């Protein structure tokens with residue numbers, strides 16, 4: 001049976017939607033405690049990572065106005081009711097309804113879409129969504145895993161179909177998913193190439209382990225096996241042109257727009273595959289946590305801010321002024 005506590009807690013919410021001025025709908029302040037249905041449990045949040053998903057919510061993508069106000073945030077690491085340190089899996093779904101893959105459940109949602117998110121003192125989640133926090137990672141690092149790092153992990157290992165030694169191009173090196181892909185791909189033995197609009201971010205990508213970096217849209221020295229796309233419209237043509245015949249684009253986002261010319265002639269003539277990818281399963285999140293422990297991969301954090309200063313982090317993301325993840329702490 002669901003019940004509501006009457007006490008309040010600090011939270012960061014989407015109060016209104018504005019497609020052009022997403023920050024205008026962002027509010028910080030007191031919110032009711034989340035309800036805890038049967039089979040769910042409460043996590044005391046220690047750190048929560050910002051994703052572009054939170055900006056999309058403020059722009060009205062993936063949420064309808066009748067669900068507002070909504071506590072934002074998909075990702076968290078914190079303390080479970082039994083005192084254990086945990087990472088919160090962001091996908092609220094039934095694996096059985098997705099044929100064993102919860103990301104294929106037609107009714108799947110992410111925290112902050114239907115249920116209050118992680119930018120709060122406490123978040124309520126199904127018990128199965130708790131994954132042990134790797135002890136080698138700080139709360140801030142662990143909070144980066146559930147969305148950006150899990151997405152990059154699944155794109156590389158489940159969706160790309162390539163083997164270590166293959167060349168993988170990451171479009172948009174500076175973002176959360178982009179930096180995650182470079183780090184994880186490099187640790188797994190892929191030859192990672194990356195593009196970025198910014199010279200400074202290209203230099204940082206090289207430091208992370210990218211083998212070569214390029215200006216967005218630049219001609220590559222040779223064609224690649226796979227492109228990892230999250231930028232969308234601004235880079236799509238370049239992605240299609242950069243692939244070897246028979247190559248594959250794995251796409252999980254369209255930050256700059258989702259309606260570029262489809263380049264259909266090139267897609268069929270060079271026999272390309274376009275594969276969509278979204279998040280990952282709870283079990284994959286557990287394997288990603290182990291992968292980080294085994295390889296020494298640690299999420300790249302651009303800055304850590306007190307959650308009360310979340311607005312500054314959102315502004316940096318809207319402006320593209322970041323390299324890696326922005327993390328809020330309590």
Ligand SMILES: NC(=O)c1ccc[n+]([C@@H]2O[C@H](COP(=O)([O-])OP(=O)(O)OC[C@H]3O[C@@H](n4cnc5c(N)ncnc54)[C@H](OP(=O)(O)O)[C@@H]3O)[C@@H](O)[C@H]2O)c1
Pocket residue numbers: 050051052053056147148151171172173174175176177178195196197198201216230231234235252253254255256277278279317320324
């Ligand atoms: N399907 C899923 O499960 C899933 C999961 C995670 C994220 N996503 C989506 O993936 C996208 C990235 O998410 P994120 O959290 O990593 O965002 P982020 O940290 O804000 O990164 C934004 C990225 O977009 C690039 N970019 C933005 N505008 C661009 C433009 N006009 N031209 C070229 N590059 C541009 C940036 O690259 P540079 O600044 O380096 O050029 C950067 O890599 C978002 O749209 C998000 O919704 C989807």
